[in-house]
Amino acid sequence: MLTTSTIHNITWEKLPDDFILDDEPVDNINQPLLAAALTESLEIAGKLPTNALTITNYGICARLNNQFVVKAPDWGYIPSIKVPRAEVKRSYTPLLQGDIPVIVMEFLSDTEGNEYSSKPTYPPGKWFFYAQILQVPNYAIFEPDNGILEVYKLDDSGRYKLQTADANNRYWIAQMQLFLGVYSGIRENRAGYWLRFWNENQELLLWGSELANKERQRAEKLAQQLRAAGIEPE
Numbered sequence: 001m002l003t004t005s006t007i008h009n010i011t012w013e014k015l016p017d018d019f020i021l022d023d024e025p026v027d028n029i030n031q032p033l034l035a036a037a038l039t040e041s042l043e044i045a046g047k048l049p050t051n052a053l054t055i056t057n058y059g060i061c062a063r064l065n066n067q068f069v070v071k072a073p074d075w076g077y078i079p080s081i082k083v084p085r086a087e088v089k090r091s092y093t094p095l096l097q098g099d100i101p102v103i104v105m106e107f108l109s110d111t112e113g114n115e116y117s118s119k120p121t122y123p124p125g126k127w128f129f130y131a132q133i134l135q136v137p138n139y140a141i142f143e144p145d146n147g148i149l150e151v152y153k154l155d156d157s158g159r160y161k162l163q164t165a166d167a168n169n170r171y172w173i174a175q176m177q178l179f180l181g182v183y184s185g186i187r188e189n190r191a192g193y194w195l196r197f198w199n200e201n202q203e204l205l206l207w208g209s210e211l212a213n214k215e216r217q218r219a220e221k222l223a224q225q226l227r228a229a230g231i232e233p234e
């Protein structure tokens with residue numbers, strides 16, 4: 001079997017300063033909320049190292065057969081960048097500026113794009129680009145309206161294989177040492193389905209509002225215990 005490199009000429013170069021990026025607004029109103037919730041939970045749990053990078057609707061680029069290709073996943077996680085963040089403010093070039101993303105996500109909307117497109121000719125589809133060019137090990141496709149999550153892993157043949165959820169209906173993302181799953185709840189006045197992370201002990205990574213509520217409940221419980229002991233809390 002021929003490898004990708006024998007079929008395609010791939011180089012890792014920064015986008016020219018005059019390269020025009022797609023600045024159309026996102027077509028999924030839930031996308032910014034879903035993405036922000038994922039990043040916030042990682043940061044609060046201490047799972048976001050200083051040199052790590054989360055991306056949302058942000059261009060990942062490569063030069064394929066002498067033509068720049070840019071795809072902007074709805075969310076992605078890069079374990080480590082090796083350049084100052086100021087150098088990746090417009091786009092990110094894997095290998096040149098840091099690691100390959102370990103996971104990228106697409107949130108489906110009514111105007112479904114090419115999340116499943118394996119079109120190899122220019123401009124290539126997202127499915128093809130993530131698997132064959134970037135070789136991202138995990139690809140998640142999520143439908144926020146009905147809570148359906150598909151998680152694909154790159155196999156030894158360089159193709160994505162649909163994964164089966166565990167008994168808790170979650171998926172182990174080995175490179176992050178976290179489970180990914182669907183959660184139903186309310187955040188920022190949006191009631192519906194969310195993507196959440198759980199640690200290796202199946203403990204949910206909390207949002208800021210949840211952490212604040214947990215601390216408030218802890219303080220109230222402590223105050224009740226002090227009063228029961230005849231001590232007025234300060």
